[in-house]
Amino acid sequence: MKSPSTVTAKRVLQMGFLFVAMVTLLGAGEQSSRFDELGHRLMCACGCNQILLECNHVGCSYSDRMRGELMAALDRGDSDDLVLQAFVQKYGPTVLAAPTKTGFNRIAWVMPYLALLAGLIGVGYVVRIWRSRPLIRPADAPAPVHGAELEHFRDVARKETEL
Amino acid sequence: MAQIGSFALLFALALSGYSFLAGIVALVRKDEGAERLGETARRAGIATFAVVFLAAVVLVIAAFENDFSVAYIFHHSNRDLPGPYKFATLWSGQEGSLLFWALLLSAYGLVLRVRHRTDPRLFAYASVIIAAVQVFFLLLVNFSAHPFAVMQGSLPEDGNGLNPLLQYPEMVIHPPMLYLGYVGFTVPFAFALGALAMKYPGEKWIHITRRWTMVTWGFLTCGIFLGAHWAYSVLGWGGYWGWDPVENASLMPWLTGTAFLHSVMMQEKRGMLKTWNMWLIFATFGLSIFGTFLTRSGVVSSVHAFAQSSIGDWFVGFLALILAVCVYFYVKNRSHLRSEHKLESLASRESSFLFNNLLLLLACFTVLWGTLFPVLSEWVQGNKVTVGPPFFNRVNIPVALLLLLLTALGPLLAWRRTSVQSIHRNFTWPTVAALAVGLLLIITPSSWGAPFGMRPWHDASAFYSLVTILLSALVAFTVAMEFVRGGRVISRHTGQGLLGSMIHLAHRNTRRYGGYIVHLGVVIVMIGLAGAAFNQDKEREMGFGDSMSIGHYTLVCRSYTQDDNPNYSSEWAVMDVFRGGRQIGTLYPERRFYKASQQTSTIPRVRSTAQEDLYLVYEGQNQDTGRPIIKAHLNPLVGWIWIGVWVMIVGTIAALIPNAVPLRVAATARVEPIPAGAGD
Numbered sequence: 001m002k003s004p005s006t007v008t009a010k011r012v013l014q015m016g017f018l019f020v021a022m023v024t025l026l027g028a029g030e031q032s033s034r035f036d037e038l039g040h041r042l043m044c045a046c047g048c049n050q051i052l053l054e055c056n057h058v059g060c061s062y063s064d065r066m067r068g069e070l071m072a073a074l075d076r077g078d079s080d081d082l083v084l085q086a087f088v089q090k091y092g093p094t095v096l097a098a099p100t101k102t103g104f105n106r107i108a109w110v111m112p113y114l115a116l117l118a119g120l121i122g123v124g125y126v127v128r129i130w131r132s133r134p135l136i137r138p139a140d141a142p143a144p145v146h147g148a149e150l151e152h153f154r155d156v157a158r159k160e161t162e163l
Numbered sequence: 164m165a166q167i168g169s170f171a172l173l174f175a176l177a178l179s180g181y182s183f184l185a186g187i188v189a190l191v192r193k194d195e196g197a198e199r200l201g202e203t204a205r206r207a208g209i210a211t212f213a214v215v216f217l218a219a220v221v222l223v224i225a226a227f228e229n230d231f232s233v234a235y236i237f238h239h240s241n242r243d244l245p246g247p248y249k250f251a252t253l254w255s256g257q258e259g260s261l262l263f264w265a266l267l268l269s270a271y272g273l274v275l276r277v278r279h280r281t282d283p284r285l286f287a288y289a290s291v292i293i294a295a296v297q298v299f300f301l302l303l304v305n306f307s308a309h310p311f312a313v314m315q316g317s318l319p320e321d322g323n324g325l326n327p328l329l330q331y332p333e334m335v336i337h338p339p340m341l342y343l344g345y346v347g348f349t350v351p352f353a354f355a356l357g358a359l360a361m362k363y364p365g366e367k368w369i370h371i372t373r374r375w376t377m378v379t380w381g382f383l384t385c386g387i388f389l390g391a392h393w394a395y396s397v398l399g400w401g402g403y404w405g406w407d408p409v410e411n412a413s414l415m416p417w418l419t420g421t422a423f424l425h426s427v428m429m430q431e432k433r434g435m436l437k438t439w440n441m442w443l444i445f446a447t448f449g450l451s452i453f454g455t456f457l458t459r460s461g462v463v464s465s466v467h468a469f470a471q472s473s474i475g476d477w478f479v480g481f482l483a484l485i486l487a488v489c490v491y492f493y494v495k496n497r498s499h500l501r502s503e504h505k506l507e508s509l510a511s512r513e514s515s516f517l518f519n520n521l522l523l524l525l526a527c528f529t530v531l532w533g534t535l536f537p538v539l540s541e542w543v544q545g546n547k548v549t550v551g552p553p554f555f556n557r558v559n560i561p562v563a564l565l566l567l568l569l570t571a572l573g574p575l576l577a578w579r580r581t582s583v584q585s586i587h588r589n590f591t592w593p594t595v596a597a598l599a600v601g602l603l604l605i606i607t608p609s610s611w612g613a614p615f616g617m618r619p620w621h622d623a624s625a626f627y628s629l630v631t632i633l634l635s636a637l638v639a640f641t642v643a644m645e646f647v648r649g650g651r652v653i654s655r656h657t658g659q660g661l662l663g664s665m666i667h668l669a670h671r672n673t674r675r676y677g678g679y680i681v682h683l684g685v686v687i688v689m690i691g692l693a694g695a696a697f698n699q700d701k702e703r704e705m706g707f708g709d710s711m712s713i714g715h716y717t718l719v720c721r722s723y724t725q726d727d728n729p730n731y732s733s734e735w736a737v738m739d740v741f742r743g744g745r746q747i748g749t750l751y752p753e754r755r756f757y758k759a760s761q762q763t764s765t766i767p768r769v770r771s772t773a774q775e776d777l778y779l780v781y782e783g784q785n786q787d788t789g790r791p792i793i794k795a796h797l798n799p800l801v802g803w804i805w806i807g808v809w810v811m812i813v814g815t816i817a818a819l820i821p822n823a824v825p826l827r828v829a830a831t832a833r834v835e836p837i838p839a840g841a842g843d
Contacts, residue, residue: 040552040553041553043549049407050405051405051551054402055400092546093548094546096549097551097552097553098550098553099540099548099549099554104540104544105548108536108540108550111532112532112558115525115529115532116525119524120521126517127506127509130506131507
């Protein structure tokens with residue numbers, strides 16, 4: 001006979017699978033959302049430096065045509081990669097709104113995470129050094145303090161308790 | 164006119180050069196004449212302001228008098244330009260904006276030099292450093308980007324006019340605010356470098372620097388958000404932030420400046436992070452100069468950038484010089500920057516500041532990296548890749564969420580060490596309340612409109628949006644709890660009402676409670692940003708009586724027409740807005756054609772409520788039918804961003820107000836030693 005904790009763990013696992021399936025399947029295959037998603041991964045080629053679906057450059061001779069091409073590619077049933085590849089071939093690599101994750105461009109994506117790692121190592125190192133510093137303790141039993149010494153302690157306390 | 168301006172600029176260069184050189188000699192010399200020489204240097208610095216101000220006034224007068232013999236006025240103004248925009252001509256082009264830089268720097272220098280009695284020696288060092296930066300900018304306007312260069316050949320009848328995108332009321336205040344922020348970081352930099360150079364004893368310099376940094380940070384915050392609001396109101400793409408290199412240039416010093424404002428507290432309270440703070444303020448100033456370089460050198464392409472010019476070489480040289488000077492003084496005097504205390508626990512205010520700084524600097528690095536990667540890729544691969552919003556959003560949104568979490572946790576952690584009981588006491592109810600807000604947003608029907616009826620499992624943006632609002636609620640509840648808890652204590656002692664007690668409390672420690680108000684402003688802004696996950700838009704050609712629906716709204720085209728004035732001609736539509744079958748307003752989206760510059764610009768119209776903005780753009784006209792094409796955007800929660808900024812400004816001002824004198828209880832006390840491992 002299975003223990004209650006095993007049954008609970010199994011239920012949690014099943015719910016987890018169900019959640020992942022929901023996240024994966026919900027919204028999949030909707031053409032308008034694919035148009036929206038891909039249209040935000042492309043730049044308008046007119047040189048206005050705007051995302052394709054956000055280009056409102058007056059008199060832009062590119063954005064309408066490019067949106068039409070994107071819609072036509074989706075109607076043909078092209079995959080996302082194929083659509084983006086076709087745009088790159090026609091308009092050049094600058095048409096992609098973000099670097100690809102291949103070759104040298106991969107560095108663009110990796111670097112922030114490397115910086116985070118380096119920062120964490122740096123913080124860890126600093127914390128280690130700080131924690132290893134000796135704590136200065138009085139040799140004798142504490143004595144009552146008065147006057148200037150008391151004021152000094154009060155100042156320290158005030159400094160350390162306010163933001 | 165041009166001769167007066169040119170002479171004023173040359174004279175200003177001579178004065179600031181004297182202020183720099185005489186200031187250095189006075190600091191180095193030990194004899195009795197040094198003090199008098201230092202005084203002449205200070206006065207020369209003050210006079211620099213008067214002369215640069217004269218040059219700026221001359222340029223503005225030239226704009227108002229339509230003096231097209233001055234090339235700058237010809238390129239950036241015209242006869243029919245309205246008065247306020249003629250005034251804004253001063254900063255609308257490369258040469259004028261550099262003169263404006265020099266003017267603001269001399270104004271900051273004036274304030275600093277007038278207040279020199281606060282600490283004459285430290286202020287003398289800071290004054291010399293400011294004079295050095297002033298010399299650089301005056302060299303630029305005298306020899307590389309001269310605002311009073313005269314036109315060759317016959318005089319033109321009219322000027323080219325101001326860029327249409329700049330002909331908007333906010334453009335009269337956005338650049339000055341942004342520049343006050345950029346330029347202002349010179350002052351904390353000057354104090355920091357001066358303190359390092361003279362091995363300033365004690366922490367007084369950090370108090371002075373912190374105050375200047377807060378003022379500057381406040382200006383930069385205003386400038387950035389005014390720019391965002393201008394982009395939203397003028398550019399007509401329905402957004403406010405596009406991760407454009409020029410926007411990024413202003414964000415980078417803001418991020419490091421924010422990190423400095425937090426970590427400087429560790430130096431004040433615990434004598435820690437001295438080296439770190441020094442380099443943070445160096446980096447903030449360096450990034451201000453670097454941002455100016457980015458927007459003016461043509462290194463990166465941007466719709467906001469000034470014309471490409473050779474001015475970039477000057478900036479590269481100046482940046483290298485700044486770095487060399489900073490490294491020299493750091494290496495020479497680094498022993499002066501040793502920390503005084505140890506870190507006693509990871510669950511402490513100190514460690515929250517460490518992680519806060521790590522995340523802010525990571526965000527800054529990501530922005531810098533993304534901005535420069537196209538240049539790097541062109542250099543390595545031979546082709547320029549685009550690094551746009553998908554990259555920045557993907558990397559920076561998780562960082563921003565972690566920062567929000569720290570904003571909730573950090574202020575309630577104690578210095579040195581925080582006990583588990585304290586964490587439990589401070590965070591249980593805010594966490595429960597924030598989770599309740601999240602649950603409410605999920606279980607409410609989506610027919611109420613965004614952000615209600617959220618489906619975080621639908622896509623990543625909805626998930627991030629929910630987490631943002633949830634964490635924002637957590638911060639807001641912790642801040643509210645702090646105010647209420649402190650207010651109750653005062654109320655018990657004084658018998659005042661709770662609201663009065665909370666105001667009294669804030670006045671007792673303006674810095675702490677002003678900081679909380681700033682945090683509250685930040686979370687309101689974040690909630691506004693979270694609304695972007697639910698943006699909708701629609702575009703349609705609209706004839707008389709045609710209608711289009713978006714969200715809860717129905718738009719009916721009542722009319723479309725044209726107009727003309729000396730400055731521009733325009734086409735606009737009259738759009739009636741209905742909600743629930745009832746007319747709630749009329750909007751007039753417009754497109755203008757500016758005659759002098761021969762450029763077109765859209766003027767979107769917005770109906771803003773707390774829940775959403777209805778944003779209409781006159782996209783153009785169908786050439787065959789002559790009917791307007793209208794694009795409608797429905798942008799949830801955008802109004803929160805602008806409200807949040809106001810709250811941030813109020814908080815910054817509150818934090819600058821001096822504290823009310825604390826009550827001092829006369830008592831003899833026996834100070835017990837803190838046992839190792841004790842709680843907060």
